[in-house]
Amino acid sequence: PAATKPSVEFYIATNDETPGMTAVRVSDGTLYMQRMPVLTRADLSEAQAMADPQGQNYVGLRFTEAGARKLAEASSANIGKRLALVVDNELVVAPLIAEPLNRGVLAFGVPSVQAATSLAAQIRGEPAAAPAGQPAN
16 A cells, blocks of 8 residues: 655644643753644755855755745744644654744754755655665655
8 A cells, every 4th residue: 555645734832831732842851732734745846955154054945835825924923932833643843933034945953964864855755765776766
């Protein structure tokens, strides 16, 4: 049977305990996440592994028109909180929202090329990375 695509969801989260939010253990404490995602895979149009000239690896996400609108609204209303990315019920990253995210794109750092490549593929809903040199599908 075809594997189901992993769920991809974005939640507003905060470091402060807030009634009605779900506590999630993270390496440096606890994060409190809203129960309803503000964005899901349906709001994404693209996910790709990227690197900057300094060799820092990123996953870059591009949102659909509707997704970009939701991202702008959610981030504008929650500056100072975090945008938690949850893939298959696992918290991947929760960057601080420092300003309205109104360009319809989002990039976040990851530790390695491997991490960027596999996470981008997972977000796109592709099967786990194929052996080098083999097409994934």
